[in-house]
Amino acid sequence: MIKAPFELLLGLRYTRAKRRNGFISFISLSSMIGIALGITALITVLSIMNGFQEELRDRILGMTAHMTVNEQNDRLADWQSLYQRVQGQPHIIGAAPNIMEQGMLTNGKRVKGVAIRGILPEYENQVADIASQIQFGTLSSLEPRSYRIILGSELALSLGVSIGDKITLIAPQGTISPVGIVPRIKRFTVAGIFEAGMHEYDSGLALIHIQDAQKVFKYQDSVSALQLKLDDMFLVGKVKHDLASVIENTVYIRDWRQQHSNFFRAIEMEKRMMFIVLTLIIMVAAFNIVSTMVMVVTDKQSDIAVLRTIGATPLSIQMIFIIQGLVIGLLGVILGLIGGLSLALNIDVIVPFIENLLGIQFFPPDVYYISTVPSKLIWSDVFYIAGVSFILTLLATIYPARKAAKVNPAEALRYE
Structure with missing residues (x-):
């Protein structure tokens, strides 16, 4: 029977255990919610922008050809x-x-x-x-x-x-x-x-x-x-x-990308800027993980000292707290993916419901050509967002984990 490494078991146990300091639990929860909201917003906004881009591209190409061939x-x-x-x-x-x-x-x-x-x-x-x-x-x-x-x-x-x-x-x-x-x-x-x-x-x-x-x-x-x-x-x-x-x-062949290059470049630039701005939400939540883990390390100094005295290496201590931080981050990523996919795939139902509930119309047909909010979910965007969020979460755990690995057992147990 294969046994899980003790670093994994301890990391999961510390995540589930009730903390003596309720403030730490609150920051952990807020970090998880922050990551989830950031990912949800990012997936939803990018899907809507993809939908608008496709809608406008189809309307443009509905009136023009894909390519034109002419002489000089x-x-x-x-x-x-x-x-x-x-x-x-x-x-x-x-x-x-x-x-x-x-x-x-x-x-x-x-x-x-x-x-x-x-x-x-x-x-x-x-x-x-x-x-x-x-x-x-x-x-x-x-x-x-x-x-x-x-x-x-x-x-x-x-x-x-x-x-x-x-x-x-x-x-x-x-x-x-x-x-x-x-x-x-x-x-x-x-x-x-x-x-x-x-x-x-x-x-x-x-x-x-x-x-x-x-x-x-x-x-x-x-x-x-x-x-x-x-x-x-x-x-x-x-x-x-x-x-x-x-x-x-x-001698001259032009395609739709050249004829409308400025328009589509502007949309791509807007998508990149929205990605950067909304990624900042995830980064703020990741910084909350840093503060959470630093307080956890301070709270668990005696446990770290005991583990070191019975043979745990600094790398093992480091892995315990990396796992604990990653669990918080991964839960936020999973919740964010569920929320983002649910919104992006059902935006055509959610927006009319909100409009009927509030009695307003986001895109009046007499003002806008597009009277409904289009949405196109691109799975490569979802994987990219999930990957970036995971990397930010991983980076947020490195400093607290290294700090835990440097705890001196003698100093930590002196007043116990």
């Missing part, structure tokens, strides 16, 4: 042959041409600078989910030479137009005349209104047919770029490398 002069002359070449490539599940230009939309005295995107409706559904975002009208209403336009909801509101209204598009590509350069002006009919849930698109994007865009912006038969959609958005690096050997004449 921002004009792609023969997009049809390029379309045929990329169709058979691994991980590419859709492709569509587009024209991206800047213009001004006017309705009476109302003027708004916007991004104009020329699309082919029958191809666009391969790379973006625009059709499902349209609240009024249909994407198929964009027909060649019909000069119809689909606006974002906020853009339509700011211009004061609705379905069937006429609107004027002013293109910067002007026509040279005897009086100078005259901007190109074309009347369009509002055929649809979409709401993507992103201010950038809802207030500053308009869709027209690609042939209408070619006419207004003088593209002839060219397009701006060929958009690509992948079966896995995180494989853009590999696909970009594979395309380099297939597309000889194309």
